[in-house]
Amino acid sequence: MKLIPLPAFADNYIWMLHDGRQALVVDPGEAQPVLAALQREGLQLDSILVTHHHADHTGGVAALRKATGAQVYGPATEAIPEPLTRLTGGETCAALGLAFRVLDVPGHTAGHIAFYCAEMDGAPLLFCGDTLFSAGCGRLFEGTPAQMLASLDSLAALPDPTRVCCTHEYTLSNLTFALAVEPGNADLQQHHIFCQQLRAEGLPTLPSTMALERRINPFLRSRVPAVIAAATAHDADMARDTGTFATLRQWKNIYR
Numbered sequence: 184m185k186l187i188p189l190p191a192f193a194d195n196y197i198w199m200l201h202d203g204r205q206a207l208v209v210d211p212g213e214a215q216p217v218l219a220a221l222q223r224e225g226l227q228l229d230s231i232l233v234t235h236h237h238a239d240h241t242g243g244v245a246a247l248r249k250a251t252g253a254q255v256y257g258p259a260t261e262a263i264p265e266p267l268t269r270l271t272g273g274e275t276c277a278a279l280g281l282a283f284r285v286l287d288v289p290g291h292t293a294g295h296i297a298f299y300c301a302e303m304d305g306a307p308l309l310f311c312g313d314t315l316f317s318a319g320c321g322r323l324f325e326g327t328p329a330q331m332l333a334s335l336d337s338l339a340a341l342p343d344p345t346r347v348c349c350t351h352e353y354t355l356s357n358l359t360f361a362l363a364v365e366p367g368n369a370d371l372q373q374h375h376i377f378c379q380q381l382r383a384e385g386l387p388t389l390p391s392t393m394a395l396e397r398r399i400n401p402f403l404r405s406r407v408p409a410v411i412a413a414a415t416a417h418d419a420d421m422a423r424d425t426g427t428f429a430t431l432r433q434w435k436n437i438y439r
């Protein structure tokens with residue numbers, strides 16, 4: 184199996200997985216990069232997985248279905264171009280001969296789902312849309328901080344070697360914020376240098392791994408004393424009233 188991030192728009196990735204004959208894509212915000220990759224690699228599109236309704240994740244779905252006849256899988260409660268198989272979380276979705284467990288991860292949007300495959304070529308695989316980013320998390324457009332924290336906790340419980348396939352290349356700016364929260368975190372300092380090198384060469388910083396995210400992502404670390412202290416130093420009243428996670432999310436929204 185090959186796992187390829189297809190760049191789209193300014194900073195999206197459309198993840199493509201293929202076995203040399205059949206392919207699946209996740210969150211195709213536009214059709215053209217997918218059609219070009221199918222043509223280039225001589226592939227048939229078998230399925231399209233959709234994590235949430237935002238246009239930068241769904242804009243290419245209708246055109247790709249029309250061009251390829253691919254099966255579409257998406258969240259039960261969101262507006263996604265029909266026809267599709269609607270998933271609520273808890274079920275298994277079979278695509279490309281792999282079993283993906285569907286995870287209900289509300290917060291960025293109310294019906295956001297993620298797709299987890301326990302084993303693909305020796306390691307687990309997670310397509311998490313805009314819920315978890317490397318060193319960051321999605322904005323809370325339709326959910327509460329408590330919902331998002333519970334969603335991120337459920338992702339953080341996945342095994343260490345899980346490959347984390349996020350939909351945006353936001354890693355460098357997320358790392359800048361993460362370093363403002365935890366300037367003394369050596370893993371974070373090291374990963375920042377590594378990602379600066381990758382980006383200077385035009386390479387993606389993804390996929391990440393869950394083991395790495397637990398060490399560098401402030402939104403998975405809201406119970407770590409240094410992170411609690413940083414949120415309190417940023418806004419003691421907010422940290423006391425709304426908690427560390429909500430304070431971090433609010434701080435990130437205004438951080439430049």
Ligand code: ZN
Binds near residue numbers: 237291313
């Ligand atoms: Zn989104």
Ligand code: FE
Binds near residue numbers: 237240313350
């Ligand atoms: Fe997005």
